[in-house]
Amino acid sequence: MSDPRQGHGETHDHAPGGAQTGRGGIRAYLAGLGFAIVLTLASFWVADAQSVWRPAVPVLLAALAIGQMGVHVVFFFHISSGPDDTNNFLALAFGIFVVGLIIFGSMLIMTNLNANMTPMEHMVQTRH
């Protein structure tokens, strides 16, 4: 844990969100809003832009969305990787792990099943 000589005083842990522990303030929310607006407009522009190589668009959209989610976590939830945020950060890391497992695992399994399924026409033929 944190170095005792630093003298953390009363708080050695931090609740997510809020500003009661001296974090954030109006500047954090304004910064978050600014970043979020830029990233949102970039997402909507990329989806329609003719000057972007088309196969790159899904990757760009994913990167912009993940970036904006990060902006929300940092500037609106005030979650950091600091020593007094260990509990919140570990819970977040586990949440991201489970979400990734569910989404990519489902897509992988369903694509695989779909590719290996016997075509319906073939099944009708073999039945008689």
Add this chain to the structure above:
Amino acid sequence: MSVVDTLTTPVERRTDIPLSERGPAPVEIVVGFGFWLFLLSDIVIFSALFATYAVLAGRTAGGPDGLHLFNRTHVLIETACLLFSSFTCGLLALAIERRSAAATYLWAAVTFVLGLAFVGLELSEFLRMSAEGAGPTRSAFLSAFFTLVGTHGLHVTLGLCWLAVMMAQVATLGFRPVVVRRLLCFTLFWHALDIVWIGIFTIVYLGAGYV
């Protein structure tokens, strides 16, 4: 420092005392962490709905697909409503911290109106699609769409009810510690809904042509 805190927080939180002997964390920390865990589990529910949508997005059963159904301008206005309501919700948190009743009511009202505008826009989109014969029963794609986006809309609606109840509690009970903790949980809930919406507008609306 509130009454509850002085009861549960040791008077001397000396740093030379080992962590294991410092006693329980302040109530705000425990409540905030517990609600953070709830929000993460709520996002896991949404991840299952996202996975369902990703698998079924191409299964239109000869019906209309996303490119022909969705209106980008409409979605951009919805996104703006929710993003600005998330920002005013942050201002609400700051007003609560200052214990300023006037600012609390003001930012709660702005957040409520923006949230209501979002729900209204979403509802009008659902009604228009159903009228065009693209209701949830038309295809697997539309079933997945209405489940995912509808669950989010239901969360926003419940959040609006919660905000109204909290304003009634501020009016009748004032800024007592339990009300302040509930308000803090509400602001976290509202920010989480905006994070889920980022996934929805990226995957469902902007990614409509790439499934």
